[in-house]
Amino acid sequence: xxxxxxxxxxxxTAVVGTNVAGVRDHFFEPxxxxxxxxxxxxxxGDAPASGVAAARTSLRSYPWWQEVKTLQGVGTxxxxxxxxxxxxxxxxxxxxCQSGPIVVHSSSQARPVVDxxxxxxxxxxxxxxxxxxxxxxxxxxxxxxxxxxxxxxxVEPLLPAMTAAGSKAxxxxxxxxxxxxxxGRVTVYEQANxxxxxxxxxxxxxxxxxLQLRFSTLEAPRSSRDYLSAKSEFxxxxxxxxxxxxxxxxxxxxxxxxxxxxxxxxPAKSAYAAASLxxxx
Amino acid sequence: MTTAPxxxxxxxxxxxxxxxxVRGRHIPVVLPKRTDPRLKLSATIWTITLLGLxxxxxxxxxxxxxxxxxxxxxxxxxxxxxxxxxxxxxxxxLQTGISVAFIFRVAGQQHADRWSGxxxxxxxxxxxxxxxPKYFIRHxxxxxxxxxxxxxxxxxxxxxxxxxxxxxxxxxxxxxPILVAFAVIFGGAFWVLRQVKMIQLATMFLxxxxxxxxxxxxxxxxxxxxxxxxxxxxxxxxxTIALSPELLIFTFFMITDPQTAPKSKLxxxxxxxxxxxxxxxxxxxxxxxxxxxxxxxSSLLVTCALVPAIERLVKRIEARRSPEAAAAVAPKxxxxxxxxxxxxxxxxxVVTVIAVAAPxxxxxxxxxxxxxxxxxxxxxxxxx
Numbered sequence: 193x194x195x196x197x198x199x200x201x202x203x204x205t206a207v208v209g210t211n212v213a214g215v216r217d218h219f220f221e222p223x224x225x226x227x228x229x230x231x232x233x234x235x236x237g238d239a240p241a242s243g244v245a246a247a248r249t250s251l252r253s254y255p256w257w258q259e260v261k262t263l264q265g266v267g268t269x270x271x272x273x274x275x276x277x278x279x280x281x282x283x284x285x286x287x288x289c290q291s292g293p294i295v296v297h298s299s300s301q302a303r304p305v306v307d308x309x310x311x312x313x314x315x316x317x318x319x320x321x322x323x324x325x326x327x328x329x330x331x332x333x334x335x336x337x338x339x340x341x342x343x344x345x346x347v348e349p350l351l352p353a354m355t356a357a358g359s360k361a362x363x364x365x366x367x368x369x370x371x372x373x374x375x376g377r378v379t380v381y382e383q384a385n386x387x388x389x390x391x392x393x394x395x396x397x398x399x400x401x402x403l404q405l406r407f408s409t410l411e412a413p414r415s416s417r418d419y420l421s422a423k424s425e426f427x428x429x430x431x432x433x434x435x436x437x438x439x440x441x442x443x444x445x446x447x448x449x450x451x452x453x454x455x456x457x458x459p460a461k462s463a464y465a466a467a468s469l470x471x472x473x
Numbered sequence: 474m475t476t477a478p479x480x481x482x483x484x485x486x487x488x489x490x491x492x493x494x495v496r497g498r499h500i501p502v503v504l505p506k507r508t509d510p511r512l513k514l515s516a517t518i519w520t521i522t523l524l525g526l527x528x529x530x531x532x533x534x535x536x537x538x539x540x541x542x543x544x545x546x547x548x549x550x551x552x553x554x555x556x557x558x559x560x561x562x563x564x565x566x567l568q569t570g571i572s573v574a575f576i577f578r579v580a581g582q583q584h585a586d587r588w589s590g591x592x593x594x595x596x597x598x599x600x601x602x603x604x605x606p607k608y609f610i611r612h613x614x615x616x617x618x619x620x621x622x623x624x625x626x627x628x629x630x631x632x633x634x635x636x637x638x639x640x641x642x643x644x645x646x647x648x649x650p651i652l653v654a655f656a657v658i659f660g661g662a663f664w665v666l667r668q669v670k671m672i673q674l675a676t677m678f679l680x681x682x683x684x685x686x687x688x689x690x691x692x693x694x695x696x697x698x699x700x701x702x703x704x705x706x707x708x709x710x711x712x713t714i715a716l717s718p719e720l721l722i723f724t725f726f727m728i729t730d731p732q733t734a735p736k737s738k739l740x741x742x743x744x745x746x747x748x749x750x751x752x753x754x755x756x757x758x759x760x761x762x763x764x765x766x767x768x769x770x771s772s773l774l775v776t777c778a779l780v781p782a783i784e785r786l787v788k789r790i791e792a793r794r795s796p797e798a799a800a801a802v803a804p805k806x807x808x809x810x811x812x813x814x815x816x817x818x819x820x821x822x823v824v825t826v827i828a829v830a831a832p833x834x835x836x837x838x839x840x841x842x843x844x845x846x847x848x849x850x851x852x853x854x855x856x857x
Contacts (some may be wrong), residue, residue, distance in 0.1 A: 195819030198609060202823050206830030209630035210837055216633050223580070223635035224843040224852045250843055251851060369702050373850035396851055 223251040228279060230345040230435055236260045236277070247348045253346065253434035254399035255281050257339040263287075264335040265328060268282050273299075273325040276318075280340040285326070286315045299325045308430030310334075344397070345435030351381075351389055356439070358384030363447065365467035367455075371416060372398035374455060374465030379472070380447045388441040390427065390453070396434045397455045403430040404458060405439065407450035412468045419454055419463040430455070494561065500554075503561040510668045511564040514726060515571060517661025521654055521722075522575045528650040531575075531640060532582040534589040537596050544600040545570030552608055565620070568749070569603050572621035572726070574638045577628065578717070595637065599628045610820055617824055618777045619730045626770035627827075630834045634763045634847045641700055641760055642717040654718055662725035671729035673796040674741045678724050681749035683715045689757060697848040698762035705762075714756070714765060723769055726733040733777050740780075740787040747783070748776040755832055758839040767838060771831040778828035 216222075227248040236258055259284065261274045272354040274281045285296055289310035289409050296306040298318050305326070306316035311410040318324065328334060353359060362382045374393030382388055390405070398404065413419040428439045441447060447469070455464040491502040492514055505512055522538065525531030549566030553559065579592030603624025607616040629637055645651045667671045695706035698713075705713055714720060728734065728748055735744050755768035776783075806814075815821040838844055846852045 195609075195823075199819050199822045199826070202826050202830075205627065205631050206826055206834065207628075209633075209830065209834040211633060211834075211841065212837070216631070217635075220632055222633070222843065223847055268799055369850065375849065375851060396852070418798055 198251045198267050205381070225252055227249065228344055230347045231258055231342055232347055233258075234346070234348070236261075236275075237339065245324055248343060249434075251344045251345055251396045251434045252399065253432050254403070254430075255341045255343045256346065256403060256432045257284070258342050258346075260338040260340050262335070262337050263326070263328075264333070267331065268327075268329045271326045271328060272337055273323045274327045275321045275323050276321045276340050278319050278321050279344065280342055282317055282319045283321075283324070283338060283340040284315060284317045285336050285338055286313065286337035287334060288313055289330050289334035289430065290332040294328070294330040294334060296336070297327040297329075298381050299323075338397045343399075347436045348438050350391065351438045351440075353383045353385070353387075353440075354389055354391065356384050361472045363469040364472050365453065365469045367395070367397070367465045367467045370410075370413065370419075370454075370463040370465050372400075372455075372462075372464040374398070375458045378453050378467045378469070380441075380453075380469065387443065388418045388445060390439045390441055390447070392435075392439075395437060397430075399433045400457055400464075402457055402459055403433060403464065404428065405430060406454050406456045407445075407447055408452045408466070409450055413452060413454055413466050415464040416461055419466070420461070424454065424456075425450065427453070496567075501559045503559055505562045505564045506537040508668075509564060509766050510665050511568050512541050513661070513665045513668070514655070515568050517657060517665065518568070518571050518575055518722075518726070520657050520661070521718075522571060524650065524654050524657065525575070525640075525644075526587065529644050529654060530584040532578050532584055533574060533640075534582065534587050534591070536588060536593060537579075538571070540593050541574040541577075541596045541600045542567060542570035545573070545604055548601065548604045565607075566604060567608075569620040569624070570573055570600060573599050573603055573624055576621070577624055578640060580636050580638065581764075592637075595628070595632065599624045602627055603852070604778050608822055612781055612820070612824075615732055615843075616772060617733065617780065618827070619727050619733045621772055622727050622773045622777070624828070626767065626774055626831055627634055629770065630831065631765050634761075634838075638763055639766045640719060642698065642719050642766065643700065643713045644718055651718075655721075658718060658721050658725065662721070666725060669729065669731050671731065671734070671741075673738070674734060674745045674816050675724050675729055677742050677745035678728055678749045681746040682724075682753060685709075685749065685753035686714050686756070689753070694757070696760055696765055697845055699848055699850055704760075719766060720769060723773070728773055728776075731778065735780050735783050735787065737784065737787045737791075740756050740783050743783050743787070744776055744780060748772055751775050751832070753834050758836060761838060761844045763844055763848055764835070764838045767835050771835040775807065775828050778824050781834075 201454045208219055211217065229248050230246055230269050232246060260276065263271045265271065265318035285305050288469045289312055293309050294306060294314055295304050296316060298305045303317055304316070305318050308314050328336070360382055361379050364377060364379040366377050374397040379391045379393065380388060381391065407425045407427060408419055408422055409424070410418065410422045425445060427441055427445065450469065452466050452468045454466045457464060491504060492499050493502055494500070525533065545566040546563040550560065553561045574596065577596065579595055582589060582591050603620045606618050606623050607620045625639060629639060644654065662675070666675060672748050690707060692713040693706065694710060695704035696710065698705055711821035728745065735741050752769055752772035755772055756765050759765045759768055
């Protein structure tokens with residue numbers, strides 16, 4: 193009897209060990225979240241662009257805001273329902289109104305999402321997902337933008353300016369780890385109008401707030417101290433930390449003066465990762 | 474001319490056997506002999522563990538080591554006492570315990586946290602599954618699997634890379650600490666293996682395994698490891714596997730276990746080369762350090778399960794060479810009958826499940842992209 197119990201126990205643990213159909217993950221919480229499709233644009237419902245890889249992934253971004261809907265009206269009214277994605281961390285309503293108080297009730301929670309006077313910008317938050325409708329009570333005109341916070345990667349199509357006639361990729365490189373982990377490629381484009389933009393493909397960096405992309409004159413910075421020892425230039429603050437992303441380099445920025453791109457976290461003075469730029473032939 | 478026999482020494486009476494008295498009951502105590510090779514092996518592994526705790530930054534704590542070692546010892550003392558009513562010094566179990574604690578790690582364990590109690594139940598579980606097969610999975614009065622090998626391999630496959638791992642293949646950059654560790658491993662190996670006559674077996678394993686790993690490196694195989702920027706490839710692939718302290722310990726102190734290796738010289742050579750081939754075959758598709766370490770451990774589960782078959786094969790080979798050996802070979806039983814007998818024997822079923830599941834699950838690891846994400850540090854391991 194004991195022998196056959198042992199057979200059962202060994203067989204059971206062998207099956208769990210296969211992790212087929214996530215059986216191991218069912219018993220022991222995995223480090224990797226379930227693979228989900230990435231977001232396909234900064235606005236919910238953006239259609240997948242042709243030629244953009246949007247495979248399901250277990251990688252996660254630092255939570256970022258994706259616009260869901262812009263609503264506007266005058267006085268009290270019920271606005272059409274919108275959908276908050278199943279995996280959304282939370283959602284928010286942000287906007288302006290002109291006079292008196294504004295109260296926004298949601299179908300998903302008893303407490304009002306917004307209950308304030310129209311002085312500047314009003315903001316309120318909700319946490320339920322699914323179909324949500326809002327009841328807005330106000331005296332005058334108002335405009336609200338609904339956004340949902342996601343941690344899925346964002347996969348954007350190339351900017352039209354990157355593919356326009358006269359635009360070309362001038363440099364590229366692959367990310368390597370410094371203080372944290374990163375993967376993916378960076379490509380710098382010279383646009384037809386003489387400005388520059390930058391694209392990250394299949395990119396991931398250990399998620400955190402306040403991450404910046406910066407150019408460095410070093411060919412391959414190996415440490416934060418190394419990075420700080422040379423000239424660098426700010427490119428952009430990264431609101432999304434995973435996916436395939438586009439960034440326009442600020443006017444006057446000249447990437448040809450630099451040899452690498454660094455993911456930098458200012459508050460911690462930490463170079464998370466870097467990619468050496470090589471000319472594209 | 475003849476020589477007179479030497480004068481007999483004065484009779485000294487039998488040496489009293491040590492015993493303890495519990496509630497009036499005399500319980501014999503069996504202590505280890507100084508020449509016991511297990512003590513030498515323990516001394517070697519303890520030395521490396523101390524190096525790991527002090528200068529090699531092993532991610533293991535003193536409570537984790539204590540729980541594993543003491544639980545193994547308690548199980549062995551308890552089982553032996555229950556079976557033989559003798560208190561035996563648990564030399565083998567202590568050896569198993571320190572081998573497990575020396576290699577096994579739980580996710581989230583910090584290098585410097587020497588008093589961490591993280592994952593103690595997991596360490597206890599590994600201690601239990603290392604020791605129990607020794608008493609219950611047996612053939613011809615010998616246990617089939619090396620205790621620490623089965624505990625480590627099974628636990629790594631069961632819990633997966635999100636929760637557990639084994640010590641890194643490459644412990645530290647080349648320097649004094651790692652050179653001292655190599656000296657202890659090679660010195661300990663020579664000290665132990667010479668006594669148990671296993672140097673030839675270990676050499677045969679390495680002679681088969683190292684060229685195979687060299688071929689993999691030559692053909693561009695790489696793997697991801699948390700301690701290395703980018704994939705490990707080329708000559709460093711070969712170096713970090715072939716000269717990995719983990720692999721050397723596996724070679725010198727696991728596959729050479731006299732209790733689980735074949736008895737005959739030819740059988741040992743077949744077993745060593747087969748282990749090397751299975752090990753290399755399981756390593757080939759792996760793209761992560763975790764997968765490679767599990768592949769190394771799993772290979773021995775396969776070949777240990779095949780030891781009875783290897784011994785039968787050796788007897789048949791010897792039977793062809795000499796008529797005396799032929800007489801000793803048992804008549805061939807038809808396969809269908811052997812299967813029918815086997816299916817009624819739970820021990821045989823368990824051995825088969827382990828020998829099939831271990832390599833299969835190891836191969837499945839190579840297809841699991843999440844393992845690579847963990848190894849590359851692209852996802853954080855959960856805090857337990």
